[in-house]
């Protein structure tokens with residue numbers, strides 16, 4: 724299942740403090756030592772350009788991470804129970820969402836979670852193919868209550884559909900806390916949030932308290948004005964506990980959001 728190179732011991736030491744508490748060398752969860760966490764530990768992580776863009780155009784998969792920072796992403800996947808993305812990314816990128824770090828077994832795979840309130844995702848593609856090949860876990864698709872009946876998609880092999888109520892005032896939106904509570908109830912201890920733009924920007928603007936760690940890869944390129952930006956609607960105070968490290972040609976910044 725390996726497709727990436729192993730990171731150096733210096734790279735691992737750099738990342739350790741930002742990993743979820745169940746991992747070695749990580750900080751205690753902000754709820755306090757031994758606290759029964761209602762929400763999973765969350766890591767917000769993505770790759771952007773020097774102008775803060777995450778893809779060349781809406782719906783366009785864009786490789787920004789170099790081989791070393793790609794390894795970093797797969798190392799993070801190894802250390803999380805679940806990876807969460809929005810349906811925009813599922814449709815645009817057709818991602819695999821499994822862990823391809825050296826030595827990763829099926830038991831070590833993260834659970835892909837696709838936030839899809841209106842059931843737009845076709846429930847096929849790479850992520851489902853990998854389940855069939857025994858290289859990834861069955862994705863959970865979070866759809867709005869009652870939407871499944873209207874969409875009439877039914878349960879497909881290799882995908883589990885979970886219904887969650889949406890908030891009517893903002894259209895088909897989930898309250899993020901309810902999303903993460905649902906995951907915690909299903910045994911998820913920590914979640915890696917990979918994007919895309921709407922998910923990143925919404926969480927940064929409105930739900931900073933939910934984010935425990937931030938790990939961003941900055942690639943040495945500019946994507947330009949038409950590109951999709953990771954840029955919340957409001958300013959966000961500077962991160963704390965900030966550290967930078969070079970991974971190949973990319974810079975990786977880690978930190979925490981002030982609470």
Ligand SMILES: NC(=O)C1=CN([C@@H]2O[C@H](COP(=O)(O)OP(=O)(O)OC[C@H]3O[C@@H](n4cnc5c(N)ncnc54)[C@H](O)[C@@H]3O)[C@@H](O)[C@H]2O)C=CC1
Nearest residue numbers: 769770778782783809810811812896897918919920921922
């Ligand atoms: N460079 C990187 O690291 C990454 C880049 N991307 C890029 O991001 C782009 C996709 O971004 P977007 O189009 O913004 O899609 P997205 O992946 O953020 O999904 C947006 C959709 O997610 C759902 N959603 C978001 N917040 C929700 C909430 N609170 N409740 C319920 N549903 C919610 C909605 O259906 C919304 O339309 C793609 O071009 C992809 O390549 C995606 C992930 C990582």
Ligand SMILES: Nc1nc(O)c(N)c(N[C@@H]2O[C@H](COP(=O)(O)O)[C@@H](O)[C@H]2O)n1
Nearest residue numbers: 770785786787788796816818819820917
């Ligand atoms: N870390 C990172 N760097 C990039 O350059 C990226 N484009 C992304 N995208 C995210 O990774 C997903 C692809 O996963 P697979 O390799 O197919 O398993 C994609 O959907 C984005 O979430 N990430």
